[in-house]
Amino acid sequence: MRKRTGRRARKKRRKREKGVQTVSLAHESQFVDLRKWLKERGFTSQCLIPARFPDTGRGLMTTQAIKANDLIISLPEKCLLTTNTVLGSYMGEYIKRWHPPVSPLLALCSFLIAERHFGDESQWKPYIGALPKSYTCPVYFPSDVTELLPAGLRRKAEEQREQFREFYSSSLAFLRSLRPLFAQPAEEIFTQDALRWAWCSVNTRTVYMEHPRRECLSRDTDVYALAPYLDLLNHSPDVQVEAGFNKFTQCYEIRSIQGCPRFQQVFICYGPHDNQRLLLEYGFVAPGNPHRVAYVDPGVLKLCLKRDDKQLAQKLLFLRDNKFLENLTFGADGPSWRLMTALRLLSLKPEQYSSWKNVLLGAAVSHDREEWCIEMAHKLCRYLTEDTTKALEQLSRLKQGATQAHLEQLGVVETLRREEQGILGHSQQVLHSLRQQLLPCRRSDTPGEEH
Numbered sequence: 001m002r003k004r005t006g007r008r009a010r011k012k013r014r015k016r017e018k019g020v021q022t023v024s025l026a027h028e029s030q031f032v033d034l035r036k037w038l039k040e041r042g043f044t045s046q047c048l049i050p051a052r053f054p055d056t057g058r059g060l061m062t063t064q065a066i067k068a069n070d071l072i073i074s075l076p077e078k079c080l081l082t083t084n085t086v087l088g089s090y091m092g093e094y095i096k097r098w099h100p101p102v103s104p105l106l107a108l109c110s111f112l113i114a115e116r117h118f119g120d121e122s123q124w125k126p127y128i129g130a131l132p133k134s135y136t137c138p139v140y141f142p143s144d145v146t147e148l149l150p151a152g153l154r155r156k157a158e159e160q161r162e163q164f165r166e167f168y169s170s171s172l173a174f175l176r177s178l179r180p181l182f183a184q185p186a187e188e189i190f191t192q193d194a195l196r197w198a199w200c201s202v203n204t205r206t207v208y209m210e211h212p213r214r215e216c217l218s219r220d221t222d223v224y225a226l227a228p229y230l231d232l233l234n235h236s237p238d239v240q241v242e243a244g245f246n247k248f249t250q251c252y253e254i255r256s257i258q259g260c261p262r263f264q265q266v267f268i269c270y271g272p273h274d275n276q277r278l279l280l281e282y283g284f285v286a287p288g289n290p291h292r293v294a295y296v297d298p299g300v301l302k303l304c305l306k307r308d309d310k311q312l313a314q315k316l317l318f319l320r321d322n323k324f325l326e327n328l329t330f331g332a333d334g335p336s337w338r339l340m341t342a343l344r345l346l347s348l349k350p351e352q353y354s355s356w357k358n359v360l361l362g363a364a365v366s367h368d369r370e371e372w373c374i375e376m377a378h379k380l381c382r383y384l385t386e387d388t389t390k391a392l393e394q395l396s397r398l399k400q401g402a403t404q405a406h407l408e409q410l411g412v413v414e415t416l417r418r419e420e421q422g423i424l425g426h427s428q429q430v431l432h433s434l435r436q437q438l439l440p441c442r443r444s445d446t447p448g449e450e451h
């Protein structure tokens, strides 16, 4: 095809490209204020600037090349917001007096909400002002978005909502005890929405930092630190960093293992998480994630199995007791070893049943059982593909007339479903070639046999 080179075409192309460019946010007042505030607390960063990236949204870009083993960022303790900060503040006395003791999580959430409420009067205003106003974690999803999630994740999302509801109702009495600190009724400040925002701020942005146990706080582990500016670093599964609080420098430090070229986004790694976990815990999905998988939920497995196997219930029980009903997946290489092993056990005929232990250890059964497993994996893959297609169709219907917040939530679910569609498509091809490899043997030595 001939390339269009006219003035209008060039202008159009530039406009199109502009939409997908990295934009520096360093001049925006929220970041100017944040950097000034951090400087007063001993932190300066010459080379990391906030920017909006076309693929990941807000993050940090380096203006100088970072070499392997260089420090990416070193944030003085004074800049960190931890339970020490809260206990040393106007809220400390209320926490120390309260019984049963408040959890470290609730202490941090209450402080964030109070500081947000104080607005211009807050010492933490520049930090609070730079926090997201809302999140795309499932606890924010309305039911029509939750319903579009794959079965297992939908259940976990519902559990997360329940866990949050429980957190809110069990926190109400303490939150109301903070009434003397405000001119307004505490109920109007510590609303369910405010707690959800604070809960997601802590869950998606804190770095790991151990604190000694204190009598005035509950026994829940206290490993949180909110780290202004540093918490603008996005996740990439492909990078390696060393992170932790350095007792000698009294700074929270992140060191790059591989380095990062100039004018690129600097990433850290939140952990070797698959996309469902990233969505559940952080509200995003990483396209091309090497840990991406599509899960086979036990409910889907049961649905696809034939009911005429009299030992099915017993086999499912064995699988459950040996923890083989969890983490059954299709991944970048096709069906996982665990999935195929579970299917091998399910494929056993009554006379082969005594070998179930060896099967769970990885032993092959017989040629015709292997064929049965591949057919069953195919069936599961087709079922999940259809489920994904239906969800994507429903998703595009919901997108029409959706609000901005709704669109963002749908966008995250769409990325997850599209990634899983890719995995399942590839798995179908892998299964097809496995089936082809078995065919010549089948013709020569195994008569066709149904379960």
Ligand SMILES: C[S@@+](CC[C@H](N)C(=O)[O-])C[C@H]1O[C@@H](n2cnc3c(N)ncnc32)[C@H](O)[C@@H]1O
Pocket: 055, 056, 057, 058, 059, 132, 204, 205, 231, 232, 233, 234, 235, 236, 281, 282, 283, 284, 285, 286
């Ligand atoms: C520690 S914050 C990182 C900074 C964040 N992007 C911001 O604007 O404040 C973690 C959140 O950033 C987003 N995030 C992190 N890595 C991402 C990525 N690779 N792609 C898209 N969003 C990402 C998610 O919303 C996640 O909950």
